Amino acid sequence: MYAIVEINGQQFKAEAGKKLFVHHIQNAENGTTVEFEKVLLVEKEGEITVGAPTIEGAKVVCQIVSNMVKGDKVLIFHKKKRKGHRKLNGHRQQFTELTITEVVA
8 A cells, every 4th residue: 555645845655664755844853753644646455546636534644763864965066168267066955754654545
C-alpha cells in the first residue's frame, strides 16, 4: 500500500517504513508525530483511488527523526566575459527527515 501525499508544496510517494527528506518544517521537534491529510492518490491491493483534488479521510502519519538536515552544497557561479567579474556563491538547503509510520486510507 502506498499513497501520493503533498507536503510543503511537493508531492512524495509514501510507504510505511520509508524515510523522506522534505523541505524544512517550522517548529517541529525530534520524535514528534505529524499527520499529513493532503493525500492525492492511494493504492491498496491493486485498487487505485484518485482524489478530486484530495481523498477524504485519508492521511499519512509520520514521525520526525531529525528536524534539520543539511543537503548537498550547490555552487552558483556568475561570470561576465571580458569584464573581470566573477562571483561564487554556495547554498545548502535545509531538510526535515521523516519516517512514515502508517498510511491510513
